[in-house]
Amino acid sequence: MGLFDRLMGRDLPERRDGRRIYFRLLEQARDPAFFGSGRFADDYDGRIDLISLHMAVMMERLRADGEDGKLLSQALFDEMKDDFEIALREEGIGDTGVKKRIKPMINFFYERAKAYTDALNAESPQKAMADVLMIEPDPDAPTSFELRVADYALEWLSSLRNLSMAQITQARFVFPEV
Known part of the structure; x- marks a missing residue:
């Protein structure tokens, strides 16, 4: 599936929806407000970390939609993998x-997405998310930026939970301010 299917003219509805959502997430993950001193590094790791954050929040929301959510999550992941390739x-x-380089990229995504998902579901999600973000290594005190991004992720997830699957598939979601 994926890239080959698109080249052969086979484009499943969930793949179209996944592509629409993925490129919306990718655009947001490139927002300059995320990058700079004391923020995400504007490099390979920083950019994948941000797309992982956005993907993790979206996939967490999609879990509530059973099989449809699972299909869309897979399509979203496939779009990301195709984009990396x-x-x-x-x-x-x-x-x-490509085969040698794609595997570490996907592993990094899985590692970060799992950490973000665990944080979203933690007893104290803001603290857990800020700890996962840990841009400036100080385990005792998250920075104001880390707390702001944690609040951003939690606020966005909350707003996504108020949307129907149809609204999500049309990428009719709004991101909070960073």
Whole structure:
């Protein structure tokens, strides 16, 4: 499935919806407000970390929609993976290099998405999320930016829970201020 299916003209509705949502999340994850001193690094890790945060929040919301949510979550993941592969190919990396490089990228995504999901479901989600973000290593005190991003993620998840699946599939969601 994925890239091959699109090239062959097979485009499932959940893939179209996943693509629409993914590119909306990707656009938001590139917001300059997330980057800078004491914020996310504007590099490979920082950008994947931000897309992981947005994907984790969206996938957490989609879990509430049973099988439909599961299908859309998978389509969303497939879009991200295809996007990673396209980016590597645009850098001039061949098949063998893509296979070697995509695996660490996906593993990094899984690691961060799990940490974010666990934080969203923690007893004290704001503190747990700020701890996961930990941009400036100080385990005793999250920075104001880490707390702001934690609040951002929790506020966005709360607003997503008020939307129907139809609104989500049309990417009719609003991001809070960073």
